[in-house]
Amino acid sequence: MSNRTLGIGALVIVLATFAASFLHRDGLHSNPQFLSVFTLAKAIKNRERIVLVDLRSDSVYRQLHIPTAKNVTLSGLDSLVLQPDYQLIIYSGVDMLARQAWNSMSEDRRSVTKVVYGGMGDWYDYILYPTLPLHPQAQHQELIRQVKELSSFYGGQPEFTDQRVQMEGYYVDPDQSEWPEITADHAFVRKGC
Amino acid sequence: MNGPFLAYGWIGEEASLVFALATGLAFGFFLERAGLGSAQKLTGQFYFRDLTVFKMMFTAIVTAMLGVFWLHWLGLLQADLIYLTPTFVWPQLIGGLIFGVGFIVGGYCPGTSCVASSTGSLDGMWNVMGLLSGIFLFGELYPYLEPFYMSGSMGQTTLWQELRLPMGTSAAIITLIALLAFWGAELLEIKNATK
Numbered sequence: 184m185s186n187r188t189l190g191i192g193a194l195v196i197v198l199a200t201f202a203a204s205f206l207h208r209d210g211l212h213s214n215p216q217f218l219s220v221f222t223l224a225k226a227i228k229n230r231e232r233i234v235l236v237d238l239r240s241d242s243v244y245r246q247l248h249i250p251t252a253k254n255v256t257l258s259g260l261d262s263l264v265l266q267p268d269y270q271l272i273i274y275s276g277v278d279m280l281a282r283q284a285w286n287s288m289s290e291d292r293r294s295v296t297k298v299v300y301g302g303m304g305d306w307y308d309y310i311l312y313p314t315l316p317l318h319p320q321a322q323h324q325e326l327i328r329q330v331k332e333l334s335s336f337y338g339g340q341p342e343f344t345d346q347r348v349q350m351e352g353y354y355v356d357p358d359q360s361e362w363p364e365i366t367a368d369h370a371f372v373r374k375g376c
Numbered sequence: 377m378n379g380p381f382l383a384y385g386w387i388g389e390e391a392s393l394v395f396a397l398a399t400g401l402a403f404g405f406f407l408e409r410a411g412l413g414s415a416q417k418l419t420g421q422f423y424f425r426d427l428t429v430f431k432m433m434f435t436a437i438v439t440a441m442l443g444v445f446w447l448h449w450l451g452l453l454q455a456d457l458i459y460l461t462p463t464f465v466w467p468q469l470i471g472g473l474i475f476g477v478g479f480i481v482g483g484y485c486p487g488t489s490c491v492a493s494s495t496g497s498l499d500g501m502w503n504v505m506g507l508l509s510g511i512f513l514f515g516e517l518y519p520y521l522e523p524f525y526m527s528g529s530m531g532q533t534t535l536w537q538e539l540r541l542p543m544g545t546s547a548a549i550i551t552l553i554a555l556l557a558f559w560g561a562e563l564l565e566i567k568n569a570t571k
Contacts, residue, residue, distance in 0.1 A: 186562075190555060196442060197551045203449055204544025212451030282454065283384055362456065 214362065215285050215293065217300040219355035221326075223272065224310050224333045227251055234265060236273045238280040239303070247373060249274065249299075249306050250337060260284055265295060274299035274306075282362055300355045301363050309352050311339035311373075316348040323350050338373075379453040404491055413492040415483030415499060422480050425568045427561040438554045445547045455543070465528030482506065 237244050237252040244254040265271055275281040281298050319327050334341050381387045410432050411417045420426030447453035479485050484503045492500025536546030
């Protein structure tokens with residue numbers, strides 16, 4: 184094969200790559216609709232029509248899980264029967280299992296599924312044991328009041344700091360968000376007695 | 377089945393080490409077959425006489441880069457789950473400089489010195505001893521070097537993220553640059569061969 188042929192082949196690949204990049208920037212795979220743990224906490228409290236699924240192992244699930252969540256493994260997810268008008272919401276520890284579940288889901292199942300952004304990690308850090316500002320900005324006061332109420336409702340305990348606290352974690356755009364960065368998984372243990 | 381296989385739990389730690397061993401064996405084999413066990417060929421690129429190393433390495437980079445992009449685009453690989461070595465600008469800049477000086481003085485880079493050693497080359501073996509000594513010396517001096525070693529941290533980042541371009545656009549541009557560079561390398565080799 185001559186260098187000319189190789190060069191032409193390479194140029195074709197370059198053009199195809201440019202085209203793929205502009206036509207479908209994120210590729211053929213689709214990202215799910217996410218919801219924040221803040222939205223989920225309110226949905227559970229308000230008894231909305233959701234089926235919450237924890238994808239982690241049984242032992243980890245028993246240690247701590249989001250209230251009302253069922254423990255279903257990846258292989259059992261396909262056979263899960265969903266009632267009409269119910270939304271399926273899945274989560275895992277740090278979104279690895281949730282990502283795996285989403286990738287292997289059928290299109291029909293995906294249309295009724297949302298993923299908890301940040302999984303159990305965000306539930307632990309933003310609902311159960313959130314770190315809240317001691318002197319919040321005016322636009323965050325209502326949010327902080329709601330977070331304190333939810334944390335208390337779920338048996339958590341907020342901590343307060345006079346350092347600046349990022350409140351963006353409570354807002355997740357369901358249509359624009361991408362999978363969060365995977366951080367190291369760790370055990371989630373209830374604090375206190 | 378999606379990749380990375382280890383991240384998704386399709387393979388365990390032990391199997392990943394077997395994959396690493398097999399990949400390393402293949403890498404060494406193809407380096408040697410491409411002639412990169414020869415110090416003459418390796419240093420020839422610095423005099424623009426023989427740019428085989430440049431062409432081979434850049435081809436490998438471009439192939440891997442396009443492979444990662446297309447597998448990610450097709451949904452077979454989650455590229456954002458691939459581990460990236462964090463960027464530390466200053467130590468990597470200085471380390472690269474020292475590496476370059478060592479390369480042209482010794483005639484080998486660390487990988488090719490191992491390749492040369494495996495064929496019984498004495499200068500390759502001396503190079504390996506030099507690099508192991510350097511690693512040992514670095515370890516001993518680490519407490520004093522640590523502040524500099526950790527300076528200029530940019531975290532795990534990619535060129536397309538820094539340039540704020542789509543991954544595919546960045547890959548296509550780099551491939552185009554590579555093709556131009558290969559053409560330029562050919563011209564340089566012809567020019568220097570006639571001298």
